[in-house]
Amino acid sequence: MxxxxxxxxxxxxxxxxxxxxxxxxxxxxxxxxxxxxxxxxxxxxxxxxxxxxxxxxxxxxxxxxxxxxxxxxxxxxxxxxxxxxxxxxxxxxxxxxxxxxxxxxxxxxxxxxxxxxxxPGITTALAAAAATQQPLTKRGVSRSVAFFTSSTAPGETEQTAVPDCDTLVQYMGGREAMATAGRLLAQGWRAGTPVVVIENCSRPEQRIVRLPLSQLALGLGDKQGPVLVMIGEAMAMRMQQAPDALIAPLARRA
Amino acid sequence: MxxxxxxxxxxxxxxxxxxxxxxxxxxxxxxxxxxxxxxxxxxxxxxxxxxxxxxxxxxxxxxxxxxxxxxxxxxxxxxxxxxxxxxxxxxxxxxxxxxxxxxxxxxxxxxxxxxxxxxPGITTALAAAAATQQPLTKRGVSRSVAFFTSSTAPGETEQTAVPDCDTLVQYMGGREAMATAGRLLAQGWRAGTPVVVIENCSRPEQRIVRLPLSQLALGLGDKQGPVLVMIGEAMAMRMQQAPDALIAPLARRA
Missing domain, CATH: 3.40.1010.10 (Tetrapyrrole methylase, N-terminal domain)
Structure with missing residues (x-):
């Protein structure tokens, strides 16, 4: 038309x-x-x-x-x-x-x-929470979640503070999440705080990595696709939770 | 079956x-x-x-x-x-x-x-941002957003801290947002910080109210439906932004 x-x-x-x-x-x-x-x-x-x-x-x-x-x-x-x-x-x-x-x-x-x-669209943090079966909020554990990015656009200075929330989700968090982890540890976050990294969320090449905050501070290695990093006690796995490889079939068609 | x-x-x-x-x-x-x-x-x-x-x-x-x-x-x-x-x-x-x-x-x-x-589903904060045409993040203004609730479930004590983020979105924020506003003002947030309140988001009875943070601290009056409160400089209206009554037709069918 x-x-x-x-x-x-x-x-x-x-x-x-x-x-x-x-x-x-x-x-x-x-x-x-x-x-x-x-x-x-x-x-x-x-x-x-x-x-x-x-x-x-x-x-x-x-x-x-x-x-x-x-x-x-x-x-x-x-x-x-x-x-x-x-x-x-x-x-x-x-x-x-x-x-x-x-x-x-x-x-x-x-x-x-x-x-x-x-x-509106499904933001990656919620698709990642669904794919990993990891709620972002949890009664008695997490009542707030921050979505943030540290990537610097032209004309912006790098943000050094990390938001103060129970659960943290860093978008475009490949390299930058390493710095976030360092800052959180310096603020007194527990070294064993669970972290979930999801690459290419919802796509056939989706990859999920679970690691403690202390390890995130050492870096993630090379990531090819878009990476989302979720940090906080709400990311702890449940006792009988299905391993990530078994859950949610990917790239299914409507 | x-x-x-x-x-x-x-x-x-x-x-x-x-x-x-x-x-x-x-x-x-x-x-x-x-x-x-x-x-x-x-x-x-x-x-x-x-x-x-x-x-x-x-x-x-x-x-x-x-x-x-x-x-x-x-x-x-x-x-x-x-x-x-x-x-x-x-x-x-x-x-x-x-x-x-x-x-x-x-x-x-x-x-x-x-x-x-x-x-996953469209969380109300993103539907509210779409309906009010108010981005939650904005270059040079807001690079982080917190979703939180202060409602207390049985067995939980009331949370007194407000998350530290550029944009704040309080779910189930009818009465509780008044307390949030008071805390933010006490922390030094600007009295004129723009606030958008959305009731019954995306439904035929949707209502949008815009007010400054100092007014939110005085309360919202009675709200009937689910209420979401968005706070922060990213909520400022643009110079030529359409009035809320004119944008996004509601309750349209697929």
Whole structure:
């Protein structure tokens, strides 16, 4: 569907979730099937894009350490595409409102007078908690959870403080989680505090590693895919909990 | 589908999200359509239960200040139902691993030798961020977000500390958010720190209230539905942001 430039379309910022196609919401799937164009991150999986066979697909992702498209250029593309298509989808890994640079995109669209709607997605921390069967909160153990990142964007100085919460979840936590562990140990966290690391959450190549905080402080080695690190007493395994290899079949189709 | 008692079924803990039917995941919707029985909270909406017309539906919800079913009884029902049905769904408002008492249910099922799988859901904080078009993290402003609750369960003492994060989201935050605001002001948070309160997120009766932290400290008045309170500089409105009444149509069907 094409519209004249005097009739701009609507832009939907949609959370793709962690990767598995069937962790998309019904609302997101319906809008993807209607989209004229889908601008997606590098973290969005090919199986997710199968939900919009009719749409023009444009890769606009930024990935740490890889060739990146400037945010200003993404913003401009969103505005331009809304002048060509009735339904424009900006598809973002995880949830758009959490570490998703949504603020910049919302501002750009508002300044151009283009209608926008946000559709939430399954954030990786919750998919990881489900995949590892490890609740983030637990009665008498954890009543708060922090989602944070330490990766530094241009123009930002590195954050040295770690949030003060019962359970900590560090996004994009490959190298940075090592520094987090060091800081927590220095603050008096127990060396044996359980840690769960999940790489490529919900994808066929998903990997789960369990280790104590003292070991996390020594580093994680090389990780290829997106890594999430969960730290806290709530990460302790239950007495009869299934080993990670046995739980939740992966990459199942809807 | 009924199985003999020697062949127990599988239990799926599924996140229902905040209420709107189309915020269910594709995976959750598929499993709901296969379920022999669905044990659901009081917070699960009637429209969500339309996704499982074939299933026996059992209300097992606990709601603050209302008649509650003891957790031990819910656990026993889950085990009993898994001996009668191949697919048992435990449907929980929001996400099962966040303030969902999943730990108790997982333990009970593991002790009974029953297979279990967790399907994540859209947690209310992310649906609220989407509905209000208010990102929880923002470059240069907020790089961490805490989800917490102060409601006290039997056997727990009241938590007095508030998590230390850039953005704070208090679940079940009606009365308790007033105390949170008082503590934050005492810690030196700015009186004008923006606060967004969302009641009945994603439902037809959704209400959004914006106020400064100093006003939150005076209380919110009576709230009928589930209330979520989001606090922090990331909650500031953008210059050209649409008024809340104009954004995101509610209770749309898939």
């Amino acid at each position: 094409n519209h004249s430039t005097s009739l701009p379309g609507k832009v939907y910022l949609i959370g793709a979730g962690p990767g598995a196609q069937d962790l998309m919401t019904l609302r997101g799937a319906r809008l993807l099937a209607q989209a004229g164009v889908v601008l997606h991150d590098a973290l969005v999986t090919p199986e997710m894009l199968e939900l919009c066979p009719q749409a023009v697909k444009i890769l606009v992702g930024k990935r740490c350490g890889q060739l990146s498209t400037a945010q200003a250029f993404i913003n401009k593309q969103l505005v331009d595409q809304a002048r060509k298509h009735a339904v424009v989808v900006r598809l973002k890994g995880g949830d758009p409102m959490l570490f998703g640079r949504a603020d910049e995109e919302l501002r750009a669209l508002e300044e151009a007078g283009i209608a926008v709607e946000v559709v | 009924n199985h003999s008692t020697s062949l127990p079924g599988k239990v799926y803990l599924i996140g229902a999200g905040p209420g709107a039917q189309d915020l269910m995941t594709l995976r959750g919707a598929r499993l709901l359509a296969q379920a022999g029985v669905v044990l659901h909270d009081a917070l699960v909406t009637p429209e969500m239960l339309e996704l499982c017309p074939q299933a026996v539906k059992i209300l097992v919800g606990k709601r603050c200040g209302q008649l509650s079913t003891a957790q031990a009884f819910i656990n026993k029902q889950l085990v009993d139902q898994a001996r009668k049905h191949a697919v048992v769904v435990r449907l929980k408002g929001g996400d099962p691993m966040l303030f969902g008492r999943a730990d108790e249910e997982l333990r009970a099922l593991e002790e009974a030798g029953i297979a279990v799988e967790v399907v």
